[in-house]
Each structure stands twice: as structure tokens, then as C-alpha cells.
Amino acid sequence: MNESNRTLFAGVDIGGTTTQVVLCDDELTVLDRAGTTTPAASGGQAMINAALGVLAQLLRRTPGRLAGAGVGAAGVVDSAAGRILVASDSFRGWSGFPVTATVEDALGVPAFLDNDVNAFLRGEVSSGAVRGEPDVLGIALGTGVGGALWAGGRLFAGPHGAAGEIGHIPGFGDLACTCGGRGHLETLASGRSIGARYTDRTGRRLTAREVADAAAHGDEDALAVYRDAGAGLARAVVMTAGVVDITTVVIGGGVSRAWHLLEPAIRARLTEEPPVSGHPVRLVRARLGADAVAVGAATRARLETTPGVRAEPTPEGRRGPSGPERPHRVGIGS
Numbered sequence: 001m002n003e004s005n006r007t008l009f010a011g012v013d014i015g016g017t018t019t020q021v022v023l024c025d026d027e028l029t030v031l032d033r034a035g036t037t038t039p040a041a042s043g044g045q046a047m048i049n050a051a052l053g054v055l056a057q058l059l060r061r062t063p064g065r066l067a068g069a070g071v072g073a074a075g076v077v078d079s080a081a082g083r084i085l086v087a088s089d090s091f092r093g094w095s096g097f098p099v100t101a102t103v104e105d106a107l108g109v110p111a112f113l114d115n116d117v118n119a120f121l122r123g124e125v126s127s128g129a130v131r132g133e134p135d136v137l138g139i140a141l142g143t144g145v146g147g148a149l150w151a152g153g154r155l156f157a158g159p160h161g162a163a164g165e166i167g168h169i170p171g172f173g174d175l176a177c178t179c180g181g182r183g184h185l186e187t188l189a190s191g192r193s194i195g196a197r198y199t200d201r202t203g204r205r206l207t208a209r210e211v212a213d214a215a216a217h218g219d220e221d222a223l224a225v226y227r228d229a230g231a232g233l234a235r236a237v238v239m240t241a242g243v244v245d246i247t248t249v250v251i252g253g254g255v256s257r258a259w260h261l262l263e264p265a266i267r268a269r270l271t272e273e274p275p276v277s278g279h280p281v282r283l284v285r286a287r288l289g290a291d292a293v294a295v296g297a298a299t300r301a302r303l304e305t306t307p308g309v310r311a312e313p314t315p316e317g318r319r320g321p322s323g324p325e326r327p328h329r330v331g332i333g334s
């Protein structure tokens with residue numbers, strides 16, 4: 001195909017500190033990527049302008065025709081209306097901001113908005129570690145703990161967009177959570193909490209990555225902190241498996257870099273407390289890394305703008321033939 005006729009989809013991940021933009025082809029292969037600092041204190045328009053500036057660079061060096069753009073953003077979003085509902089304190093002028101309308105005005109193509117954890121899971125299912133799997137819990141371990149649910153081959157966001165949010169349900173001890181609740185998984189397994197739990201034990205202040213380094217050197221307190229995080233994650237997996245019968249959990253985010261510590265801890269507890277189905281839950285590490293949210297956002301744009309596109313890839317990664325009978329053609333995750 002002539003490259004200038006190639007169909008392109010943009011994916012944008014607006015995080016608290018960085019904004020990542022990818023440009024994908026029709027098969028959702030990442031052709032180019034670039035990032036910039038998120039001007040979170042300068043307001044919604046400035047954040048969108050920063051993302052569009054990066055996208056313009058990518059479009060200048062990648063020939064093709066842009067067909068749609070997806071945006072993944074932290075916080076509570078109204079995916080159907082394309083606006084941010086609730087954003088964290090680090091963002092100014094972001095709550096209520098009309099993301100998709102602003103992007104559509106600037107680019108002249110359809111735009112779509114997803115919560116970033118939902119986009120992360122969409123990316124991993126479409127072209128990452130759990131490609132084509134129908135029933136998956138996605139967990140993102142970053143500053144906080146985010147969750148998303150893929151059920152029956154589609155994103156299940158729930159009527160309030162909160163389905164799969166296993167980071168903020170009680171039953172994981174009695175520590176105060178950032179959300180105002182107590183005993184949430186986030187108090188054990190977020191990057192911030194891993195540092196805090198180590199401080200509780202030792203009085204020393206380390207980041208989650210430094211705690212992982214200490215664990216690698218045999219620091220018993222550091223090992224215990226990761227063991228507790230893994231046990232909490234396993235419990236969240238078992239709870240989710242008991243409610244919606246997931247077959248697989250995919251874990252990403254910065255904290256998952258300590259996979260060598262988390263994986264054995266999660267597996268050990270899952271062996272002790274197996275799902276009621278009697279079928280073990282497959283545990284996999286996310287594969288798309290820093291691209292996951294942006295690729296997931298581009299996936300949504302492709303899904304919504306391509307007539308007859310199969311909703312999600314098959315387990316083998318093949319795409320079915322085009323046709324109007326394809327289910328879930330539009331409205332996934334909205």
C-alpha cells in the first residue's frame with residue numbers, strides 16, 4: 001500500500017507527570033511514539049495542546065491519513081460524553097474538561113475518551129500480554145492501585161465506570177487509604193504504600209523501587225513488604241474470580257517491575273486460597289509497558305471508527321472478516 005494512503009490511529013495517555021502519544025497503523029502496530037511533560041498545573045487546554053503538539057510531530061514524520069484519536073486519562077471520566085468528571089488535586093482545570101470535543105475540533109477526526117486503567121487493559125487485550133482473552137482482570141500498580149475488568153470479550157465498565165476497581169474495596173487490613181477509606185488493597189500494593197509500609201517497619205524512607213532493591217539484597221523487611229503486597233493482590237484476584245469468574249489477571253504499572261518479588265508472593269497465596277471454580281487463575285505481567293494506555297486508547301478509536309471491525313482479536317490474534325454481523329461494534333466501554 002502507498003504509505004500516504006495508510007490509515008492511522010492516534011493514542012494519547014495523559015498521566016499526572018508525563019503524556020505519551022503513539023501513532024498506530026490499522027493493525028494497531030505502533031509506528032512511532034513520543035512523550036512530553038504533562039502541564040498538569042496549567043489547565044485542560046494546555047494539557048490537550050501539549051498532547052496535540054507531540055501528535056503533530058509524529059504525523060509530520062509518519063505518512064498516512066489520521067482516522068481517529070483515543071485519549072486515556074487518569075481519574076473518573078464520562079466516556080460517553082468524552083469529558084473528565086473527577087481528577088486528582090495535581091490537575092488544575094481538568095475536572096469537567098471536554099476532552100473529545102477539544103480534540104475533535106483540533107484534528108477534524110472522531111475522538112474518544114477512556115479512563116487510563118480501562119485503556120491499559122484494552123491495550124493488553126488487543127495487542128499485549130493477554131491478547132484475545134475474554135475474561136481478564138487488569139491491575140495497574142502505580143502511585144495508586146487501579147483495576148479494570150474485561151468480561152465476555154469486552155470491557156465491562158459498569159453503570160458508574162467503577163467495575164473492576166479492586167484497589168478501593170475494604171478487607172485488606174485497617175490502614176488509612178488515600179481515598180479516605182480504610183483497609184483497601186491500595187494501602188498494601190501501590191508504589192506509595194510499598195514505601196510507606198517499609199517506613200512503618202524500619203523508620204527508613206525509601207521508594208518502592210528502592211525497597212525492591214533492598215529486597216534483592218536480602219533485607220527481610222523489604223521482602224515482607226512485597227510479600228504482603230503480593231498476598232493482598234492474590235486476595236483481590238480470588239475475590240474477583242469468585243464474582244465474575246475471570247480466567248486471567250494481567251498486572252502492569254511501575255511497581256510490576258518488581259515482578260520477581262510480586263509473582264511468587266501472589267502465586268503462593270493463590271495456591272493457599274484457590275478460586276471457588278477450582279480452575280487456577282493465570283497470572284501474567286503486562287507487556288506493552290509505557291505504551292499500554294496509549295495503545296488501548298488507539299484501539300478504542302479504531303474500534304469505533306472502522307465499519308465492521310471485529311470488536312476484539314481472537315485468541316490466536318487473527319482478525320475475523322469484516323461484516324455487519326460482528327457483535328459489540330460500537331459503544332464498548334462507554
Ligand SMILES: [Zn+2]
Nearest residue numbers: 168177179184
Ligand atoms: Zn482507597
